[in-house]
Amino acid sequence: MSFFKRYGLLLVSGLLLVGILAMVVLSLKWKNNIKHLNAKVSSVSKKQNSYIHQKDSIDNIIVALTDSVGVLDSMIDYYESLDFQLETARSQYGKAIYALEEEILAGDNPTKIMYLTLDDGPYDRTHDFLDILDSCSIDATFFVLGKPKMKAVYERILREGHLLANHTYSHRIRTGLYRSTSSFIEDVEKLDRFICNEFGLPTNNVVRFPGGSYQAFSLRRSIIDSLHSMGYRYIDWTCSTHDSSDSCLTVDSAFFNATLDCDHDIDVLLMHDFSKTSLAALPRIIANFQERNYMFFPLVKESHVMDR
Amino acid sequence: MKSYKHAILFIGIVMASIIVYAQLFMPNKKAFEKAKSNQEKVAQQKSLAKDSLSIEQSNLDSLTAVRETKSQRVEEFIADTGLYWLIQEIDKYDRLAQRAKDLQLQ
Known part of the structure; x- marks a missing residue:
């Protein structure tokens, strides 16, 4: 008992100290482990924040990209609709001309219509014709051939509001154009392909036979039927300056040829781009028709004068 | 004898206080488990954020590929000279149609 009294308290204090030390050591160990874990958590959190930040940035880019794709989509839609728009615009013009001609033919409208047509071009002289047409604000129809070197002239014709129509690619009347229906049709299609390749445009589906439809003789009906089945119409003319048939043609006679023969409500005047005489007579011819209440339009296949 | 009892009582109180303090405030296994669970939770969130990022990427x-394709298509359209002539031709027919309509009386 005296031993316990003497050393018991010391022993208990010692045990207590050892226990406290053990707890402190264990605590430090846990503290270290927790610190290590927290460091990991901090690092993972940083990465997570970095991912979130990157995702936000990507989200912003996606929003901008989506907008940009939307703009591109609308541009593509617009470009892809242009062919349809052209077809619609052409059809609207056809309908408007048809309705106007109906009024004129019924005697309800005092206006007359002149379809001025220029064949066999383009030539360098076509520029001179275009200058006159431009100064008089006249829209004409150019029955062109395939002439790859004259691209600038085709461009000017198109740019200045005139229409291109089909006069076959080669115009080879005496060398096989009228040998067969297929040789004629191939030449027509070749010109359309040429215009389409150069300008991405179809012609106006109006064809004029080189030399006139009666040059085709016995093939005429067959060619016309083929043209119709392909969606084309053909046109001859009601009056002409006779610039291709009369080698001694004077300016006065070109003027009288054109103006005296043309006395219908709707007329189709033929001249050729190569003719210096027709070029010289053209301002007087235009003035004469304007005085007689003729309005100039380019040809469209819906017109009443087609297939004549 | 009385001071001995006091000493035992004092030591008992000190021990109990230390144990309570240690349980409440000193790092221990329970705190470690809590931290570990937190770490797992954060790791899971990080993994989700990473997945989400890779989906967004x-x-x-x-x-970007779609945009590239569409840009090329638009560039092709723009480079196509036919586009210019198509627009010109549409304007031309619109103008001519309007002129013909203006001349109509009915």
Whole structure:
């Protein structure tokens, strides 16, 4: 008992100290482990924040990209609709001309219509014709051939509001154009392909036979039927300056040829781009028709004068 | 004898206080488990954020590819000279149609 009294308290204090030390050591160990874990958590959190930040940035880019794709989509839609728009615009013009001609033919409208047509071009002289047409604000129809070197002239014709129509690619009347229906049709299609390749445009589906439809003789009906089945119409003319048939043609006679023969409500005047005489007579011819209440339009296949 | 009892009582109180303090405030296994669970939770969130990022990245890649294709298509259209003539031709027919309509009386 005296031993316990003497050393018991010391022993208990010692045990207590050892226990406290053990707890402190264990605590430090846990503290270290927790610190290590927290460091990991901090690092993972940083990465997570970095991912979130990157995702936000990507989200912003996606929003901008989506907008940009939307703009591109609308541009593509617009470009892809242009062919349809052209077809619609052409059809609207056809309908408007048809309705106007109906009024004129019924005697309800005092206006007359002149379809001025220029064949066999383009030539360098076509520029001179275009200058006159431009100064008089006249829209004409150019029955062109395939002439790859004259691209600038085709461009000017198109740019200045005139229409291109089909006069076959080669115009080879005496060398096989009228040998067969297929040789004629191939030449027509070749010109359309040429215009389409150069300008991405179809012609106006109006064809004029080189030399006139009666040059085709016995093939005429067959060619016309083929043209119709392909969606084309053909046109001859009601009056002409006779610039291709009369080698001694004077300016006065070109003027009288054109103006005296043309006395219908709707007329189709033929001249050729190569003719210096027709070029010289053209301002007087235009003035004469304007005085007689003729309005100039380019040809469209819906017109009443087609297939004549 | 009385001072001995006091000493035992004092030591008992000190021990109990230390144990309570240690349980409440000193790092221990329970705190470690809590930290570990927190770490797992954060790791899981990080993994989700990473997955989400890779999905967004893949969306971005596909959208970029779509945009590239559409840009090329638009550039092709713009480079196509026919486009210019198509627009010119549409304007021309619109103008001609209007002129013909203006001349109509009915």
